[in-house]
Every structure is written in structure tokens, then in C-alpha cells.
Amino acid sequence: MELQGMHFKEYKTPQEIDTLVGQVAGQINHDYQGLKPVFVVVLTGAFMYASDLLRKMTMPTEVAFVKLRSYVGTETTGEVQETVPVTADIMDRDVIVIEDIIDTGLSMRYLKKRLYQLGAKTVRVTSFLFKPDALQYPESAPEYPALLIPHQFVIGYGLDLDQQARNLPSLYIYDKSKVESVIVR
Ligand code: 5GP
Ligand code: MG
Numbered sequence: 001m002e003l004q005g006m007h008f009k010e011y012k013t014p015q016e017i018d019t020l021v022g023q024v025a026g027q028i029n030h031d032y033q034g035l036k037p038v039f040v041v042v043l044t045g046a047f048m049y050a051s052d053l054l055r056k057m058t059m060p061t062e063v064a065f066v067k068l069r070s071y072v073g074t075e076t077t078g079e080v081q082e083t084v085p086v087t088a089d090i091m092d093r094d095v096i097v098i099e100d101i102i103d104t105g106l107s108m109r110y111l112k113k114r115l116y117q118l119g120a121k122t123v124r125v126t127s128f129l130f131k132p133d134a135l136q137y138p139e140s141a142p143e144y145p146a147l148l149i150p151h152q153f154v155i156g157y158g159l160d161l162d163q164q165a166r167n168l169p170s171l172y173i174y175d176k177s178k179v180e181s182v183i184v185r
Helices: 015-030 047-054 106-115 178-185
Strands: 006-012 040-045 062-071 079-084 094-101 122-130 144-148 171-174
Touching: 006 015, 015 047, 015 122, 015 144, 040 047, 040 106, 047 094, 062 106, 079 106, 094 106, 106 122
Parallel strands: 040 062, 040 094, 094 122, 122 144
Antiparallel strands: 006 171, 062 079
16 A cells, blocks of 8 residues: 555454454453443544444443644653543543553653543553554553554554544555665665
């Protein structure tokens, strides 16, 4: 597949994704039996994962949203802003954050701190994707990752390239080999 002059190859099919989401759903259903967690979906990228995961939840659930924007300076530490504040009262609640991908962990470090400031009783994170090799903040490692991936750029299943490709039902990974072969020739 080609997008903006970059080559991507299919990395996980919709069927494979469904199996991965089912495994996470099974763990969360088991761990939160008898509880009423509030799920906080991080916009925009997590919308598709959230939609699939939440349909597999068997406990009473509440759904809320938050939107973050991260600025990463070239030398200094990055800064994170909430462009849409958390849309629910989470005081004394068990919170499960639903994220698309954890890369450096900067955004999640901010969000977890913020949720505890707002009075959350517990905060755990499920992220569809996790790049362990890119993680700079160990406290942001997700409790429930659906899939660990290498330190490479992915799109589809909610994840974008300049706001495109979020609707693709498969996950695609940047195909470096195609670029190199072009350069070699
Ligand atoms: P962080 O570095 O704070 O963990 O990740 C911040 C954000 O960077 C993610 O929520 C996501 O929006 C974006 N991001 C990180 N890696 C990728 C990737 O491989 N593909 C896409 N499309 N976005 C990514
Ligand atoms: Mg995100």
C-alpha cells in the first residue's frame, strides 16, 4: 500500500486483530469482575480499538474521553496538554485508559498523573500497541498491551499518517526495504 509516497505493508489482518483484542478483553473481564470501571478513551487514535474492546466487556462499564496534544522539544522534555478534558467524574473510580499506542510514554505519564489528581482510585492502561524499545518513561508501560511491536511507524486501525488511514481495518507497518531498494538503484 502507498500513502504520501511511503510504502506500507499489512502487518496484522482484521482477523488477527480481533484475536488480540479478545485476549486483552479476557484479561480485563477477569481482573475487573464485580467492579464498575470507567474507561477513558484517548482521542483520536484509540477510537477503533476502544469500539472493539468495549463490545467484549462483560462488566458494567462507563465510557469517557480525553484528548491530548504533546509537544516534544528538540532538547528539553516534552510538554502535554489536554485539548479535551476528561469527560467524566472519576473521583474514587477504577479507571482503565484505552490508548492506541505507547511510544516514548510521555503522553501516558502525563495522563496517569492527571487522573490521580482528579481523584481516581486506581488507574491501569490498555494500549493496542506498545513499542518497548522506544519507552523512555517506565511508569507508562501498559498493564494490558494487545501487541508489542518494533520501533517502527505503523498506521491503520485508528492510527494516522497526517490524519489519513485511521479507517483502515488492518494494521500497516512502514516498509523500509522498499525505500532502500529505490535508493540503491
Ligand atoms: P508517546 O511518545 O507519548 O508515547 O506517543 C504519543 C503519540 O505518538 C501516540 O499516541 C501516537 O499518536 C503517536 N505515535 C507514536 N508512534 C506512532 C506510530 O507508529 N504511528 C502513528 N500513527 N502514531 C504514532
Ligand atoms: Mg494517542
